[in-house]
Amino acid sequence: MLSKSQARLFFVVGTIFFSGVFLWLTVDTLNKMPAQTNAQNISPEVNRGKVIWEDNNCMGCHTLFGEGAYYAPELTKAYERRGEAYIRALLMSPTPWSPQGRKMVAYAMTEQEANDVIAFIKWAGEVDLNGFPAEPTLKQTN
Amino acid sequence: MKFKSQKLAYYFFSTCMLLLCLQITYGFIMGFAHMGYDNLHDYIPFNTARAVHTNLLVVWLLTGFMGAAYFIIPDETQRELYSTKLGFIQLISLVVVGVVAVIGFHFNWWEGRKFLEIPRPLDFLVVINVLTFLFNIGITLFRAERSSTTSIVLYTGLVAAALLYLPGMIYFENQSVDSYFRWWVVHLWVEGVWELIMGGILAYLLIKLTGVDREVIEKWLYVIVGLTFLSGILGTGHHYYYIGAPKYWLMVGGIFSALEPLAFLGMALFAVVMYRRSGREHPNKIALLWTIGCAIMSFVGAGFLGFAHTLPSVNLYTHGTLVTAMHGHLAFWGAYAMIVLAIISYAMPMITGRKNYNSMYGMLAFWICNIGMLGMTGAFAVAGVAQVYLERKTGMDFTLVQQEIEPHFLGLVLAATLFTTGVLLYIYDFYKYGRPNDEALVALTDNG
Structure with missing residues (x-):
């Protein structure tokens, strides 16, 4: 059965991993948004x-x-x-x-x-x- | 109560009660406006009422979380708080900032960004305030000989909430980018770090009320907060479907936000299973009701009703309609209002030394509030679904649709009246406990 340290590992690794993916997607989004929003027209x-x-x-x-x-x-x-x-x-x-x-x-x-x-x-x-x-x-x- | 400084929580909790009353008052103003009785328009137009209603919600919940931390941390670390005085200063300054902001909203002084309406100069004061709070709790934790998972999870949640406030303070010329980062605050608070705070308070209450072994409860706490972040971080994507962000957010947001109910389901199962394993009969049945009730209602409101409109194909039509208000009300009530009311119900007998455990008013308050809030959710649901079909599906004009759905707001106001009755009973019970009392020290440590 799952131990407390394994549960903690699941929390820590999961959070770091998904935060990383989120930051990566954010960078990509910020690169694409100017074209999608016609930023040149602001x-x-x-x-x-x-x-x-x-x-x-x-x-x-x-x-x-x-x-x-x-x-x-x-x-x-x-x-x-x-x-x-x-x-x-x-x-x-x-x-x-x-x-x-x-x-x-x-x-x-x-x-x-x-x-x-x-x-x-x-x-x-x-x-x-x-x-x-x-x-x-x-x-x-x- | 073992530690004198835990009394500080009382003052935070009583502030919560006042702010909650004020929040409800402004809710009624909006309910009547939706029914066609916008009689206060010249003094309190809808956008003012709305900003006051949502900001007071945030402020009273944060005040409640702070009060909870001031009560829980001494107990978990087995020492007095670093500084009670600092706590009082912090409470007073928080109230001053809140009052100034609310008054400002009546004079068109605000930032006009949903949920983050507090004007910029006050934002800085909020940051200073929260840092003071974190410092006070942080030093207490740092100096403690033992630290529990519960207190660490609670503290991590509070620190992360403070950090995530910052992206909301950056100015962007592009409305889409502005919106993108606004959700870093709003979504990552309520569907992220606030769940850590809620999980921490829930775990503390379950340990105290059920007597189940701390190791077992804290292990599952990690699993639940792990699930929260696994789903919730990329789940932010459900706010990015239609704001000018790339199309892949429809898939990413759709998949991960569909998983978000799992964390809330975990929370509900966790509370119910721990309760059934309970080895002791804790006398404070009202606190137990709020605790288990919170876990269940958060699943219904935040998990289930959130899922109801999170898929991109559904959200395309429900986005920006009263369906969101339906989900929002039960989600905030179930997850966050109820956890604050649960910790208040648990703490009050200890702070005041009065074993006013199973008062009829307290019990009635729980049931009436919940039935009232479910009624309100139902009214919003009917109004919201009708709006979606009439306006979004058949293309009827907005204002004509609003006239069609006015009767549902009568239902809303009636349910809200019931809800308010419950809240007033809760506050009456709170008032009857009286003031904090040093004689309560140790006398009521029913939990070792």
Whole structure:
């Protein structure tokens, strides 16, 4: 039967081995991510947009790449779905945007800030996400 | 209780109780908002409530782990803590940082990265705080004549948790890379090193409550934490499926995260088998309930429900929906909230010297909390699955879907009310124990 020292060996060797594999895959991932995410398109606007995104905790209601909270729409494809004008209007709105009654904080952004956020969302929409979000397979097309 | 410094744990535990109440309050705000009653929007918008709810969870659990360590380490090393004073300073500073962060969230002061919302300047204070804690426990361990596997596993978990906080503090321009390293903190905490902490506390409780030989329990502790890392480290990959990372993570994450329930199954079997082998009838039945309950509920919440949406083909549709909230609630409750409540239930009679073992309130608290939390999980499950089919499968608009699933949030709020009743009973029981008492020294060392 397994002894305590064998059990410890299993823990130590397993942990070291899998940590090693994880670090190796991380290096490989970091090498591949720039191409997969079009890192060359991360302009100063996109970066400023990301900062605004974080400063206002947009992830506290929305998801991006499916990550965040589940109170407001997934925004990965928002640029493609809604277009620039709609997004700009809601970001600059001085009163809470409230589609079907669900309220968004009124950020009353300047045009510049809104454009930065739009640039960020547009960049996010072009990242290769391995098929996410999936096409709705049960969508009625009539 | 044999050592005076173990009393320090009491103050950490009472902080836990306060923070838990506050966490639940903000949960209700979100529940009502989901039902369509977002009446506090102007003062506490959803993103504020959400940041407070999740950060308070993390802070009260960490406070609980620290309290547990301050109680367990003197007992395991057979000596007083290095410095009780340092412990108090550390608790007070932790509370101050927590309060400042929570207030800041109400004024749009945060970092806006899921689970790591605490603003950067406060991050540094958290790091200093945790280092102080680790120093205090570390010196105690270092000076001890004997060290047990349980205390080493617990300490390793705490040190690793502190180290893994650091990758979350690096700024990346690329959202995908940012997300990649954010999971180093979040995933490797809750599905990695926190399980070490949980395993350590669980092993300690089983040794004390069942009387089974320490060597046997600690051997299986190694096997379980070994399984945790074997599956959990590469299991991080289930967060990398759809964030802009290479496709091989679908396979790597899929395989290893599918193995993650094994560690939790091991934990549940471990607790139940040790309990059945139990050679003694420990009088503290409530602590035993929480201990065995924790091992079982962590398997259901973290293991089973995690598995339910971890396979890439399923996750493609459930990713970023309320299905995640379903899994998240029962997982954190079963694995981490319950282990903290278990150690509190075990420690309180010893710290206060009151043998208030089998109080009706304590027993009721256990059952009502668990039934309430299962109800909440059910409500999230129904809402989540409905959302997946309506929004992700049929392509219905997000807000229309949200209106469709509003009634399930009434179910959620009702179940949460039951859960809260259980929590309040637990806190009433905690309050009735009274304050730490030096007369409790040695009087209640029922465990040699």
